[in-house]
Amino acid sequence: MQHKKIAFIGAGNMAFAIISGLVKSGYPASEIIACNKSNQVRRQELATMGINVELSNRQAVEQADVVILAVKPQMMAEVCAEFADVDFSSKWVLSVAAGISVGRLEQLLPSANNIVRSMPNTPSLIGEGLSGLFAKKSVDPTACQFAETLLSAVGQCYWVETEAQLNQIIAITGSSPAYFFRFMEAMQQSAVQMGFSENDARFLVQSVAVGAAKMVVANPNLSLATLRENVTSKGGTTAQALAVFEQHQLADTVNQAMNAAIKRAEEMEKSL
Numbered sequence: 014m015q016h017k018k019i020a021f022i023g024a025g026n027m028a029f030a031i032i033s034g035l036v037k038s039g040y041p042a043s044e045i046i047a048c049n050k051s052n053q054v055r056r057q058e059l060a061t062m063g064i065n066v067e068l069s070n071r072q073a074v075e076q077a078d079v080v081i082l083a084v085k086p087q088m089m090a091e092v093c094a095e096f097a098d099v100d101f102s103s104k105w106v107l108s109v110a111a112g113i114s115v116g117r118l119e120q121l122l123p124s125a126n127n128i129v130r131s132m133p134n135t136p137s138l139i140g141e142g143l144s145g146l147f148a149k150k151s152v153d154p155t156a157c158q159f160a161e162t163l164l165s166a167v168g169q170c171y172w173v174e175t176e177a178q179l180n181q182i183i184a185i186t187g188s189s190p191a192y193f194f195r196f197m198e199a200m201q202q203s204a205v206q207m208g209f210s211e212n213d214a215r216f217l218v219q220s221v222a223v224g225a226a227k228m229v230v231a232n233p234n235l236s237l238a239t240l241r242e243n244v245t246s247k248g249g250t251t252a253q254a255l256a257v258f259e260q261h262q263l264a265d266t267v268n269q270a271m272n273a274a275i276k277r278a279e280e281m282e283k284s285l
């Protein structure tokens with residue numbers, strides 16, 4: 014990848030995941046600037062990795078070829094106001110924020126004409142991320158390519174045609190690591206109630222989660238339904254467990270949850 018100067022505005026969980034992946038993939042730490050006003054421990058951690066740590070968002074932006082907006086959506090307007098008058102015409106912008114549309118970013122940074130919106134996820138921290146990407150047709154293809162190469166350092170990329178689809182990606186891959194964690198948490202709680210220690214319950218649950226996920230990947234020709242059916246002996250234990258999920262309308266619950274995530278992203282787009 015061409016080594017451009019990249020400034021991360023906000024260096025919390027998501028930015029740290031991307032920065033770690035970039036450095037691991039060989040991107041020079043000296044070409045990365047990270048700005049994180051409120052977390053001294055994180056700044057120290059970044060400095061130890063050889064990242065240039067800046068306290069001023071504006072100074073970080075001024076030095077950069079590529080600006081990655083990685084603050085909480087609720088902070089975005091306030092943070093962009095600090096450098097709204099910087100000339101962005103030769104800079105590329107990559108936002109990872111949920112619920113901030115390209116149109117809104119164009120308002121916040123009027124001279125920016127190459128804005129790519131993305132929706133990464135936290136498995137990026139271990140190189141297993143999935144990032145949705147969206148850009149208007151007018152955006153420089155080299156900026157799109159750079160964004161894709163950058164996010165490929167921490168996982169896989171998936172371009173969407175419309176910005177509305179990026180909100181769907183939030184529900185499908187951005188928020189969803191938490192759905193799986195919640196499910197595993199519930200299984201762990203149940204195992205603890207049976208008398209297993211927290212540690213043993215976690216070991217058992219995480220082992221099966223990894224095994225099940227690897228089976229999905231290893232068997233692209235088997236549908237998820239077939240993989241489920243292969244576990245489910247007629248009149249056996251799994252059938253009884255799955256029947257309880259059905260009684261409680263698992264599929265409908267998941268559908269409602271994912272639509273709630275999309276609705277929230279749309280509300281944020283209107284209010285932020």
Ligand SMILES: NC(=O)C1=CN([C@@H]2O[C@H](COP(=O)(O)OP(=O)(O)OC[C@H]3O[C@@H](n4cnc5c(N)ncnc54)[C@H](O)[C@@H]3O)[C@@H](O)[C@H]2O)C=CC1
Nearest residue numbers: 023024025026027049050051083084085086109110111133
């Ligand atoms: N956590 C996740 O799974 C995902 C998060 N995102 C997006 O990433 C963005 C960041 O989220 P997280 O990393 O989870 O949040 P976070 O709270 O871990 O990180 C935000 C960071 O911004 C820093 N910050 C606050 N005010 C600042 C300011 N004025 N100037 C510079 N830095 C400032 C904070 O110290 C904090 O470390 C959000 O917009 C979120 O929508 C996107 C995909 C997944």
Ligand SMILES: O=C(O)[C@@H]1CCC=N1
Nearest residue numbers: 110111183187188189
């Ligand atoms: O919960 C959120 O709003 C962010 C976006 C996707 C994951 N975390």
